[in-house]
Amino acid sequence: MSAPLRGGATDNGRRPVHDHGTGWDEARSTAHAAGSAAVAPASLLPLEACAGLTLAADVLAKNPVPHYASSAMDGWAVAGDGPWRLLAAAGPLSPGRAVPVVTGGLMPDGASAVLRSEYGSVDGGVLELVPGVAAGEPPAGRHIRPAGEEARAGETMITAGTVLNPAHLAIAAVCGHDMLPVIRRPQVALLLTGDEVVTSGIPAPGTVRDTFGPALPAIIARLGGVPAQPLRLPDDFATQLDAVRGCGADVVVTTGGTGHSRADQLRPVLAELGARILVPSIRMRPGHPALLARLPGGRLLVGLPGNPLAAVMALLTLGAPLLAGLNALPLPPLGTVAAGVRLPPLAGRDRLIPYALTAAGAVPAERTGSAMMRGLAGAGGVAVVPADGAAAGDVLRTLPLPW
């Protein structure tokens, strides 16, 4: 890979491997751009299937909302001042007339207000105010929900690009819509590599218990992808080649094998497939060997390192922007936090540090080696510490955790 060399590299031809690769911010924006360029065409889906999806076109009110004037109370629709003679059947009201009405019921023409049921009594076909209710009840307009008070016909109710919440779906329904144009969530295939990985019980020395099967599908779902059942692969070139070639998905996420040892097959597989490497590695720690590639035909592949914390940091760095782009959403915003302690520099690389929030600010969580998950599990967030480090009190950017 001919990635630019920067950071703490010396120009003696023996640059450390960790100074190669794409900068952390550039890796995020490259992943987002790759996702945005591959957004699927909009699909028309029934409202019930649209929660959490990105709206692809503005939703307009097809009718005024509400579309007719209605009563907000059980009682009587009345015209003018009382007492009122009750109509035998529903119909237009003239002054001094009333007709029973229920909450949500259509207001008859000529009605000036609604007298709520607690305030009136009927005797011999005549409606009167009960003792104690002030004369003049109900004033004009009382308890009438006018047509169009929530929206005019043709008004823009929800704008394209909105992530639809349940309240949006309710609005779409009252505005007369049965289906909405949305961006379907990208399908994500998961290929977990490693001869040494076991999936249950206590692993023997030399083998490791799989941390990805239980964790990655849930993270991918929270980042806006639809994870497939993980497929487990040996460290074998031909098997991995077939698996990457054959898995139908918008995004392929692999774990392990991102390195350059004889057991690591991902880069040779990508070369064999003629993949375009968009991010060869990232100048970050942990997660430096993570990569992003576009496969022939357009599928995107995120290669996560085998070390568990490194893999999650790489997924948040590359996978989150990629999936946001594929969902037609902007680059996920970063937060900020004040550093609670001095954080020393690390030549050439940004560091992603799970932190605990204390009164002094963010303090690195304990047990955050790249093979450990314990520090991340209890962390309040992940601080992005620049290569030059930070002094206590400096404002750091943060990657929000997707849980």
Ligand SMILES: Nc1nc2c(c(=O)[nH]1)N[C@H]1C(S)=C(S)[C@@H](COP(=O)(O)OP(=O)(O)OC[C@H]3O[C@@H](n4cnc5c(N)ncnc54)[C@H](O)[C@@H]3O)O[C@H]1N2
């Ligand atoms: N000579 C060098 N060696 C390594 C370098 C380097 O630059 N030069 N980089 C190190 C870094 S940083 C990382 S991260 C890893 C990347 O490794 P790979 O992506 O090739 O992953 P593997 O070698 O397959 O595995 C690494 C590690 O992770 C464990 N693993 C794998 N899958 C799972 C799983 N499903 N659950 C739990 N743990 C898993 C695996 O057993 C290894 O311990 O390379 C460093 N080496």
Ligand code: MOO
């Ligand atoms: O950067 Mo590796 O990604 O240590 O764990």
